Amino acid sequence: MPRKIIIDTDPGQDDAVAILLALGSPQELEVLGIVAVAGNVRVAQNAHNALQILEVAGRTDVPVYVGSERPMRHPLVTAEYVHGSTGLDGPTLPAPVTPLQTQHGVDYIIDTLNAHAAGEITLCCLGPLTNIAMAMVKAPAIVSRIREIVLMGGGCFEGGNITPAAEFNIYVDPEAADVVFRSGVPITQIPLDVSHAMLTTKARVQRFRDIGNRSGVVTAEMLDFFERFDVNKYGWDGGPLHDPCVIAWLLKPDLFKGRQCNVAIETGSELTRGMTVVDYWGVTGRVHNVNYLRSGDSDGFYELLVERISRLP
Numbered sequence: 001m002p003r004k005i006i007i008d009t010d011p012g013q014d015d016a017v018a019i020l021l022a023l024g025s026p027q028e029l030e031v032l033g034i035v036a037v038a039g040n041v042r043v044a045q046n047a048h049n050a051l052q053i054l055e056v057a058g059r060t061d062v063p064v065y066v067g068s069e070r071p072m073r074h075p076l077v078t079a080e081y082v083h084g085s086t087g088l089d090g091p092t093l094p095a096p097v098t099p100l101q102t103q104h105g106v107d108y109i110i111d112t113l114n115a116h117a118a119g120e121i122t123l124c125c126l127g128p129l130t131n132i133a134m135a136m137v138k139a140p141a142i143v144s145r146i147r148e149i150v151l152m153g154g155g156c157f158e159g160g161n162i163t164p165a166a167e168f169n170i171y172v173d174p175e176a177a178d179v180v181f182r183s184g185v186p187i188t189q190i191p192l193d194v195s196h197a198m199l200t201t202k203a204r205v206q207r208f209r210d211i212g213n214r215s216g217v218v219t220a221e222m223l224d225f226f227e228r229f230d231v232n233k234y235g236w237d238g239g240p241l242h243d244p245c246v247i248a249w250l251l252k253p254d255l256f257k258g259r260q261c262n263v264a265i266e267t268g269s270e271l272t273r274g275m276t277v278v279d280y281w282g283v284t285g286r287v288h289n290v291n292y293l294r295s296g297d298s299d300g301f302y303e304l305l306v307e308r309i310s311r312l313p
């Protein structure tokens with residue numbers, strides 16, 4: 001039986017590739033729905049982008065919901081400087097023809113968890129954690145019904161990417177991350193320590209183009225655009241491909257290495273707002289609330305991506 005997942009996301013080119021990877025893996029994953037969250041760009045645009053990616057993949061059966069418009073406390077910070085004004089710059093995609101769902105994304109998460117057996121649904125979080133935290137606050141009983149949360153966010157050994165201390169998804173809504181990391185739900189965290197090794201080198205991007213299908217070409221065009229900010233910033237031979245690591249972990253966990261440890265979120269300091277304080281060496285004795293991944297096999301990751309995206313239209 002495929003694992004049932006809800007993808008909470010702010011597409012974002014890397015989010016879009018994660019969605020394609022999930023849709024290319026129907027034997028292992030059943031995507032129940034996609035919930036947009038404010039992050040890379042404003043939530044309405046993120047939802048629009050999700051519809052476009054589903055149409056590229058020929059999967060307009062997957063419902064898309066609009067979630068939270070802003071973080072729980074801080075004003076919204078977006079990342080057009082990375083993703084472009086649309087959040088999905090690179091390919092020229094037709095305006096989506098599929099309608100958005102009318103139910104609020106937070107209510108969809110709550111209702112779907114309540115409608116399925118406890119422990120049946122995994123939340124795959126690719127953006128700020130606002131929707132997940134709001135759902136936990138509005139309906140605390142859902143916490144025990146979540147099988148697992150697999151999220152891209154934070155960092156430790158690689159530091160931050162929006163400040164020296166914080167990664168974007170956690171920085172945008174640290175209060176939401178604090179609610180989620182304290183919830184007691186099993187969490188697997190894919191941090192910058194992993195994604196910074198998953199570089200979109202020219203050879204790897206060309207392999208998507210060489211697949212010869214629409215999804216491969218769109219993936220290559222998205223990554224060509226997406227990488228330019230990070231290549232310029234870090235001087236690497238590609239950009240770090242963050243969000244597909246969440247789906248890849250569900251498909252092939254052996255590609256990654258990490259350990260159970262305590263992770264806490266900085267919410268009080270302006271200087272280190274959104275820092276994931278990772279007790280990797282177990283010096284605090286605090287509860288091990290997170291399966292913290294520290295490294296990944298980049299060649300195996302891209303083999304998986306190419307193979308699964310080649311299954312799409």
Ligand code: RIB
Pocket residue numbers: 010012013014015039040126127128152161167168169242243
């Ligand atoms: O810091 C990387 C994360 O922020 C990724 O999820 C990217 O899509 C942006 O949301």
Ligand code: CA
Pocket residue numbers: 009010011012014015040126127243
């Ligand atoms: Ca994202």
